[in-house]
């Protein structure tokens with residue numbers, strides 16, 4: 054349940070989980086070990102976020118550009134995603150949570166697609182929490198996909214609301230806070246439409262080292278941000 058530690062909390066946090074490779078390299082380990090360590094962190098941070106009462110969490114776990122990495126690294130990531138989604142582990146890890154995949158996950162091997170479909174099916178009636186998992190995700194592609202679906206549906210004019218309704222995040226609040234670890238200060242094609250007014254936070258910490266203390270520090274920073282949305286008034 055929501056702890057009374059913060060005066061205001063984001064409704065929706067986006068995590069760009071960066072720095073697994075550098076974390077491994079700094080320890081003289083293969084990059085794959087960085088990804089395994091990153092997965093452990095991911096499970097903890099998502100859980101903590103939901104426990105704090107944040108109902109929407111979006112994760113950038115694999116971009117369309119990440120196909121440019123060596124085959125062995127891609128295979129390792131696919132194995133981790135499979136493990137993450139297989140069986141009842143997702144349901145056990147995150148009770149009352151709906152899994153929503155962002156990105157064309159059908160491009161992954163069948164075993165992963167099946168595991169994803171099964172978890173989506175098992176969690177489709179959950180309403181308390183939503184986890185948007187970005188795998189083979191690109192914010193620009195998401196907009197292109199939306200526009201193509203709109204054309205197929207015969208619409209000749211759009212509004213912001215129409216576009217919102219064709220995105221993976223249909224019906225959800227936009228991410229009000231995006232955290233990217235590892236010191237990189239860019240979005241790398243994450244939620245290009247939804248991030249229009251997101252508060253951005255770039256800790257130097259590498260993703261596997263991100264922890265409860267770091268999350269609280271981030272949320273304390275969010276508390277201080279004055280979201281004006283173009284007006285001159287303080288947020289109420």
Ligand code: IPE
Nearest residue numbers: 070071072073074075076114
């Ligand atoms: C982020 O860590 C995880 C994925 C992109 C899957 P990286 O693998 O990008 O780590 P660095 O940036 O090389 O340190």
Ligand code: IPE
Nearest residue numbers: 069070071113114115116241
């Ligand atoms: C962004 O990280 C994508 C994910 C975290 C999945 P990258 O490490 O791939 O991004 P760039 O290449 O540094 O922009």
Ligand code: MG
Nearest residue numbers: 071072073074
């Ligand atoms: Mg990276």
